[in-house]
Amino acid sequence: MNEILRTTAVELAAKIKARELSSVEVIHAHLERIAAVDPDVHAFLHIDGERALQTATRIDTKIAHGEHVGPLAGVPLALKDVLTYAGAPTTCGSKILAGWIPPYDATVTRRLLDADVVIVGKTNMDEFAMGSSTENSAFGPTHNPWALDRIPGGSGGGSAASLAAFEVPLAVGTDTGGSIRQPASVTGTVGVKPTYGGTSRYGLVALASSLDQPGPCARTVLDAATLHAVIAGHDPLDSTSIDAPVPDVLGAARSGDVAGMKIGVVTELRGEGYAPGVEQRFGEAVELLSTLGAEIIEVPCPHFVYALPAYYLILPAECSSNLAKFDAMRFGLRVGDDGEASAEQVMAATREAGFGAEVKRRIIIGTYALSSGYYDAYYGQAQKVRTLISRDFERAFATVDVLVSPSTPTTAFKIGEKVDDPLAMYLNDLCTIPSNLAGNASASFPVGLAPEDGLPVGLQVMAPPLADDRLYRVGAALERTLVGQWGGSLLDRVPELTVVG
Amino acid sequence: MALTPSDVADLAKLARIELTHAELEHLAPQLEVILDAVARVSEVAADDIEPMSHALPLTNVFRDDVLRPSLPREQVLAGAPASELDRFRVPRILGEEA
Numbered sequence: 065m066n067e068i069l070r071t072t073a074v075e076l077a078a079k080i081k082a083r084e085l086s087s088v089e090v091i092h093a094h095l096e097r098i099a100a101v102d103p104d105v106h107a108f109l110h111i112d113g114e115r116a117l118q119t120a121t122r123i124d125t126k127i128a129h130g131e132h133v134g135p136l137a138g139v140p141l142a143l144k145d146v147l148t149y150a151g152a153p154t155t156c157g158s159k160i161l162a163g164w165i166p167p168y169d170a171t172v173t174r175r176l177l178d179a180d181v182v183i184v185g186k187t188n189m190d191e192f193a194m195g196s197s198t199e200n201s202a203f204g205p206t207h208n209p210w211a212l213d214r215i216p217g218g219s220g221g222g223s224a225a226s227l228a229a230f231e232v233p234l235a236v237g238t239d240t241g242g243s244i245r246q247p248a249s250v251t252g253t254v255g256v257k258p259t260y261g262g263t264s265r266y267g268l269v270a271l272a273s274s275l276d277q278p279g280p281c282a283r284t285v286l287d288a289a290t291l292h293a294v295i296a297g298h299d300p301l302d303s304t305s306i307d308a309p310v311p312d313v314l315g316a317a318r319s320g321d322v323a324g325m326k327i328g329v330v331t332e333l334r335g336e337g338y339a340p341g342v343e344q345r346f347g348e349a350v351e352l353l354s355t356l357g358a359e360i361i362e363v364p365c366p367h368f369v370y371a372l373p374a375y376y377l378i379l380p381a382e383c384s385s386n387l388a389k390f391d392a393m394r395f396g397l398r399v400g401d402d403g404e405a406s407a408e409q410v411m412a413a414t415r416e417a418g419f420g421a422e423v424k425r426r427i428i429i430g431t432y433a434l435s436s437g438y439y440d441a442y443y444g445q446a447q448k449v450r451t452l453i454s455r456d457f458e459r460a461f462a463t464v465d466v467l468v469s470p471s472t473p474t475t476a477f478k479i480g481e482k483v484d485d486p487l488a489m490y491l492n493d494l495c496t497i498p499s500n501l502a503g504n505a506s507a508s509f510p511v512g513l514a515p516e517d518g519l520p521v522g523l524q525v526m527a528p529p530l531a532d533d534r535l536y537r538v539g540a541a542l543e544r545t546l547v548g549q550w551g552g553s554l555l556d557r558v559p560e561l562t563v564v565g
Numbered sequence: 566m567a568l569t570p571s572d573v574a575d576l577a578k579l580a581r582i583e584l585t586h587a588e589l590e591h592l593a594p595q596l597e598v599i600l601d602a603v604a605r606v607s608e609v610a611a612d613d614i615e616p617m618s619h620a621l622p623l624t625n626v627f628r629d630d631v632l633r634p635s636l637p638r639e640q641v642l643a644g645a646p647a648s649e650l651d652r653f654r655v656p657r658i659l660g661e662e663a
Contacts, residue, residue: 261621303625304619304621373602373603377603384580394645394653416582416585424582428592431580433603435576442604442606448614450617452609503619503621529620
């Protein structure tokens, strides 16, 4: 494999800036890799090669002329297909938006472009970010580079797989119930959900507006922190954006000092239903943090067991409202407009043809939960549970600096295994959901391979709102020590992918 | 909680999705299992608990009342399924009897 592909984003940026490598060369290498392995992995829904090379040429010229460039200038990145990028299609993995070209850039996209990052394509995802396996994409599943018959997680399976397959060093995901962290966990990569309001939702096609949050995906902790710093910060175009300085994520990622840190292990997020290899690697990682000087405390969060049921009421309720805009009138698919049918009939026929099974399930559940007579018992009660989960976090963070748990109960399962068993699929998000409901910062870091199947295990770190830097401090401590123990990155052990000739 | 295919058909009508008969039969038992699972939220005694709609304590945000250019009409209409005379063209809205 070309050495450029294994180089971290931060090192690539330094070499491009020092003119040891050109951005064009770097983008070429990655586009070649994508052409070679993506027929098997299917991480991308759209590859924007020509524009990427033009951007790279412009950045190389800027550097040659001594002009100022951004911290990740010339480095390739993959954008989840739920964020708009003018001139490229945004489909959200749905037939209802197939071929739709947005007329504007998301704020996250704009910040990437302003920082001279090179967007090479849009990544596959579960339709409208509903799912934990990327199998709900209308354009076919993404395959986990660790084992092509396994799921890469979801909904951001494309972003995570593109990193593990060395197709790009950086990606952007969005996390509503774990869609950045769970894919990171099952692909051995790093994924961070910033504090709600830390990154802008402008130009992000909404799933559940009170939960959605864009965030960085990378192969190393420092790369993720560098990307975090580029995309985060106040945006007047998002009314829930936090008007406060971005936490010092870069400083934390460089430090990795956990001495004296109080780390809480969540009692409720382990035990029955957790794979032995997940429990083992999680336990070893906690032990490691202890030897690095952290104080480990067991912390009960009694309402976390109700997070999953509360989430699967709140999310469908919000999504059934948000997806009402796909009405066949102003954009996207239109079916059955024969001159006779009414707008309402066309709307119903289009939504039937354009939405997949999981989207339909959730819209119906949401419609039910919001209907009169059930509102208080379901949606109202779920919102109260949300308050209680938030209080569990507040109580915990009064005594500890961060909380930890496994990122997911199991490693990557086989494609097809849970596709028609929604409840089994929902259990993947057991550990990640509480942080979306409460809005605090949360991340997944790789901590090894489960002995029983040789597949990656992730450790989740949860920090108080606006203390995103603490995630990186813990992540960097783990990475530094584990990479030393492993004798290199975990991703060096991803099997060679068949290169299509 | 029993949910029949006919209940699902009523909900689908509210949600403007024309589900097929086969889908109604397939979805009803699945949705019933999901609703039974999420009904667990009722186990929590929460009568005196404030509902939480959002992770942040929010107040409305206003921007300065200054003119900003909007998207050009061609760009707005470019993604439309049908347009005519610089407008979105939509199917008929009123029925024959109206």
